[in-house]
Amino acid sequence: MSQRAVFPKGVTADDVPLKLSPAVMSNGHLFVTGMTGSATDGTMPQDPATQFRSAFDKIAACLAGADLDFGHVVEMTSYHIKIAENFDTFSTVHAAYVKAPYPAWTAVEVAGLRRPGALVEIRVIARAPS
Incomplete structure (x- = not known):
């Protein structure tokens, strides 16, 4: 099995x-x-859209580290605090990043996340071209 950190x-x-x-x-x-959507200095923005964009930008940087982009993402799981309050904003930000064919996506409301003030944590799985 081939495995490496990216x-x-x-x-x-x-x-x-x-x-x-x-x-x-x-x-x-x-x-x-x-x-999560923490800023580069470790602080957590208060604005939900800013947090969501930051989280997606971090994911994009990881994808780029493997020469991939959001078009390679096949599965996404997002964990939300107060999902009903922020889901429309999250969906708008999400739509600016994902590409067709869109990944499978599971959104889960949780009671808490490790980072204080975080409203979302997003994980993805991407498939590299053969």
């Missing part, structure tokens, strides 16, 4: 304080760690 451009394992890879390429699939 990092966004300019990020190394030393930049990730937790013992995890932002993404892992394994047998032609890229598994991207759940991303």
